[in-house]
Amino acid sequence: MFKPSIAVDMDGVLADVYASFITMHREETGVLLTAEHLVGKTEAEAFPHILKHVNSPGFFSKAPIIAGCQQVMEKLNESFELFIVSAAMEFPNSLKEKYDWLAEHFPFIHWKQIVLCGSKSLICTDIMIDDHFKNLNVFKGQRTILFTQPHNSIADPGKHHRVENWEEVERLLL
Amino acid sequence: MFKPSIAVDMDGVLADVYASFITMHREETGVLLTAEHLVGKTEAEAFPHILKHVNSPGFFSKAPIIAGCQQVMEKLNESFELFIVSAAMEFPNSLKEKYDWLAEHFPFIHWKQIVLCGSKSLICTDIMIDDHFKNLNVFKGQRTILFTQPHNSIADPGKHHRVENWEEVERLLL
Numbered sequence: 001m002f003k004p005s006i007a008v009d010m011d012g013v014l015a016d017v018y019a020s021f022i023t024m025h026r027e028e029t030g031v032l033l034t035a036e037h038l039v040g041k042t043e044a045e046a047f048p049h050i051l052k053h054v055n056s057p058g059f060f061s062k063a064p065i066i067a068g069c070q071q072v073m074e075k076l077n078e079s080f081e082l083f084i085v086s087a088a089m090e091f092p093n094s095l096k097e098k099y100d101w102l103a104e105h106f107p108f109i110h111w112k113q114i115v116l117c118g119s120k121s122l123i124c125t126d127i128m129i130d131d132h133f134k135n136l137n138v139f140k141g142q143r144t145i146l147f148t149q150p151h152n153s154i155a156d157p158g159k160h161h162r163v164e165n166w167e168e169v170e171r172l173l174l
Numbered sequence: 175m176f177k178p179s180i181a182v183d184m185d186g187v188l189a190d191v192y193a194s195f196i197t198m199h200r201e202e203t204g205v206l207l208t209a210e211h212l213v214g215k216t217e218a219e220a221f222p223h224i225l226k227h228v229n230s231p232g233f234f235s236k237a238p239i240i241a242g243c244q245q246v247m248e249k250l251n252e253s254f255e256l257f258i259v260s261a262a263m264e265f266p267n268s269l270k271e272k273y274d275w276l277a278e279h280f281p282f283i284h285w286k287q288i289v290l291c292g293s294k295s296l297i298c299t300d301i302m303i304d305d306h307f308k309n310l311n312v313f314k315g316q317r318t319i320l321f322t323q324p325h326n327s328i329a330d331p332g333k334h335h336r337v338e339n340w341e342e343v344e345r346l347l348l
Contacts, residue, residue: 099274100266
């Protein structure tokens with residue numbers, strides 16, 4: 001049976017890095033950032049200490065998981081040639097943490113299905129789900145799905161199909 | 175200027191893992207394996223302790239470099255959209271070591287040019303250089319170059335263009 005291939009991003013699609021950033025920002029500054037502080041700002045604009053956060057040992061291994069993604073990913077894994085593709089190379093200390101996080105939360109994902117890269121411009125699957133335009137815009141495949149996060153939530157999705165959550169991914173693809 | 179894209183493998187193309195395997199096999203058994211022991215055998219057949227070797231901390235960070243590759247890679251980096259693509263995910267402890275090894279030996283390679291993956295089936299560049307048929311055979315690009323190593327040296331290269339060393343890569347591509 002032919003299975004379309006799909007590349008699913010990690011940070012902001014599977015891993016709830018905003019939850020971690022908000023917690024760490026509060027620990028650092030005492031300020032609890034809410035949606036109105038975050039919408040329409042890049043992650044670096046919203047979180048001035050973001051590089052300190054992502055370079056903290058354990059940042060990626062302890063990231064919370066985005067609601068509903070495990071169940072939908074397990075179904076996608078049956079109907080699609082599923083890959084998890086994360087632009088992780090900027091933070092080399094994250095590589096093993098990301099691998100461990102996937103092994104913990106997605107035990108049905110084989111190591112053959114994991115890609116940790118710099119640019120996603122050489123990734124060729126049929127579909128890509130990502131929260132960053134920079135990744136979707138250079139993607140060579142056919143169908144691009146923009147996963148809503150505060151940094152992209154008021155942007156025009158353009159040619160990309162916007163989804164708000166994993167229930168919408170399920171309705172769209174399954 | 176349009177630059178064709180090229181994916182270059184690490185182990186057996188840039189990193190001389192056979193040299194490491196031979197050294198470790200001698201340390202383990204006292205036996206110095208020579209070319210006649212290795213030709214036509216898979217790496218696992220030639221080196222019964224290979225899993226112990228590759229799981230040794232430092233195996234990938236201390237691997238010797240294959241002669242001539244640095245100079246040719248530096249030239250390729252000017253004429254091609256160059257990526258280093260290593261099927262490293264089977265050995266998650268190798269991820270950071272591979273990153274560090276590249277940073278040490280190829281300082282002109284940006285992190286955006288590095289891909290550590292499981293399967294190479296979703297890698298889409300114009301050209302791939304690899305020593306393993308399993309990677310070249312699933313590659314979606316146009317041109318495949320088989321880098322000779324003992325495990326593939328007596329096999330029919332089929333549709334792949336065989337090169338014996340980096341001088342040949344230079345003559346072929348530059």
